[in-house]
Amino acid sequence: MVAQKMYELGTKKSTIRTIFEYGRQRAAEVGEENIYDFSLGNPNVPTPDFVKQAVIDIMSTMSPTAVHGYTIAPGNPEVREKLAASINERFGTNFAGRNLFMTSGAAAAITICFKALCEENNEFIAFAPFFPEYRCFVESVGGKLVVVPAKTDDFQIDFTAFEKLITGQTKAVIVNSPNNPSGAVYSEDTIRQLASLLRAKEKEYGHPIFIISDEPYREIAFEGYTVPYVTKYYENTLVCYSYSKSFSLPGERIGYIVVPDEVADFGKIFGAVAGAARVLTHVNAPSLWQLVVAHCAGKPSDIETYKRNGKLLYEGLKAAGFECVRPQGAFYLFPKALEEDDNAFCERAKKYDLLLVPGTDFGCPGYFRAAYCIKTETIEKSLPRFKELAAEYRG
Numbered sequence: 001m002v003a004q005k006m007y008e009l010g011t012k013k014s015t016i017r018t019i020f021e022y023g024r025q026r027a028a029e030v031g032e033e034n035i036y037d038f039s040l041g042n043p044n045v046p047t048p049d050f051v052k053q054a055v056i057d058i059m060s061t062m063s064p065t066a067v068h069g070y071t072i073a074p075g076n077p078e079v080r081e082k083l084a085a086s087i088n089e090r091f092g093t094n095f096a097g098r099n100l101f102m103t104s105g106a107a108a109a110i111t112i113c114f115k116a117l118c119e120e121n122n123e124f125i126a127f128a129p130f131f132p133e134y135r136c137f138v139e140s141v142g143g144k145l146v147v148v149p150a151k152t153d154d155f156q157i158d159f160t161a162f163e164k165l166i167t168g169q170t171k172a173v174i175v176n177s178p179n180n181p182s183g184a185v186y187s188e189d190t191i192r193q194l195a196s197l198l199r200a201k202e203k204e205y206g207h208p209i210f211i212i213s214d215e216p217y218r219e220i221a222f223e224g225y226t227v228p229y230v231t232k233y234y235e236n237t238l239v240c241y242s243y244s245k246s247f248s249l250p251g252e253r254i255g256y257i258v259v260p261d262e263v264a265d266f267g268k269i270f271g272a273v274a275g276a277a278r279v280l281t282h283v284n285a286p287s288l289w290q291l292v293v294a295h296c297a298g299k300p301s302d303i304e305t306y307k308r309n310g311k312l313l314y315e316g317l318k319a320a321g322f323e324c325v326r327p328q329g330a331f332y333l334f335p336k337a338l339e340e341d342d343n344a345f346c347e348r349a350k351k352y353d354l355l356l357v358p359g360t361d362f363g364c365p366g367y368f369r370a371a372y373c374i375k376t377e378t379i380e381k382s383l384p385r386f387k388e389l390a391a392e393y394r395g
């Protein structure tokens with residue numbers, strides 16, 4: 001009667017959502033202030049005032065039909081020009097408006113890229129730990145997701161394992177840096193190595209292999225870490241950007257895809273992106289929000305809270321005896337669980353009202369994710385709980 005796969009996707013709750021709902025229920029029993037909910041990646045930094053001001057300015061100066069009307073499918077040409085100029089200024093690139101396709105956030109952008117690129121039997125490679133939605137996005141367009149196991153000492157790329165998984169069917173590689181869930185930022189050296197390996201493989205197989213650079217956390221990189229602009233290292237790169245995290249606008253659904261002139265056959269790729277957006281009904285990203293982000297182009301993100309929270313949680317967990325890579329960006333910590341079974345560990349953590357997400361969900365068993373985009377005070381109060389949990393394991 002219905003597409004079984006769609007029914008399953010629509011009714012089976014994600015682990016993150018299940019944990020979050022458990023938290024809501026538990027908060028009703030014991031009080032919000034006694035729950036340490038590290039489950040969701042929903043930014044807690046308020047949307048900057050300049051965004052509000054841009055909305056007010058636009059609404060009060062432009063005609064309603066101009067603000068709320070349809071734009072052309074890839075988005076308002078002036079908006080795209082302005083955003084391209086802002087990217088060029090920041091990263092020394094050379095884009096024009098024609099290189100941008102406005103989307104409803106990064107999720108739409110990535111899905112469009114998968115759909116635009118996927119031919120029969122194509123494979124898409126992701127590096128564990130990875131954003132779990134990649135799997136259903138890739139599978140929904142008929143592709144196969146191939147996962148490179150995690151390099152858990154620093155969450156960069158295990159190039160030996162990666163190389164073995166590249167085949168003649170590999171169409172693209174998805175990179176996400178700063179990373180959800182590891183908090184790692186890929187170094188320039190990692191990006192260079194990635195580019196050089198993919199160039200060699202393109203030659204070997206005689207066709208392009210793309211990088212899809214999923215960048216919703218680009219602006220959230222801490223001191224000492226810079227996020228290389230991948231198109232400058234590798235020609236066949238499509239960038240998927242979003243304002244969900246950088247301007248705390250996840251509910252407004254706005255972002256873009258960059259298709260550089262240098263990709264193998266720009267006209268074909270941009271055309272396929274437009275076609276994929278059309279069938280996925282992701283054309284004409286929200287008009288008001290296109291104008292707003294263009295108004296705010298180049299304005300800084302407020303990352304102080306994430307920096308402070310990351311440091312506090314990292315140091316607290318280290319003091320409690322957890323193994324963990326220092327936060328470099330995004331707003332997640334990905335420590336080693338205190339037992340092999342990360343699901344059992346997260347279940348046990350619930351006894352202390354610590355709500356954590358098992359690493360298995362991100363393709364990296366034995367670890368757990370703690371999203372620290374929450375009140376600093378909640379993190380402070382949670383640290384004795386982590387200590388008690390660790391003490392229980394020590395016996």
Ligand SMILES: Cc1ncc(COP(=O)(O)O)c(C=O)c1O
Nearest residue numbers: 041105106107131176180242244
């Ligand atoms: C790695 C990653 N990619 C994509 C997305 C989707 O972001 P958006 O809200 O822009 O669709 C998220 C959201 O959490 C994410 O963590």
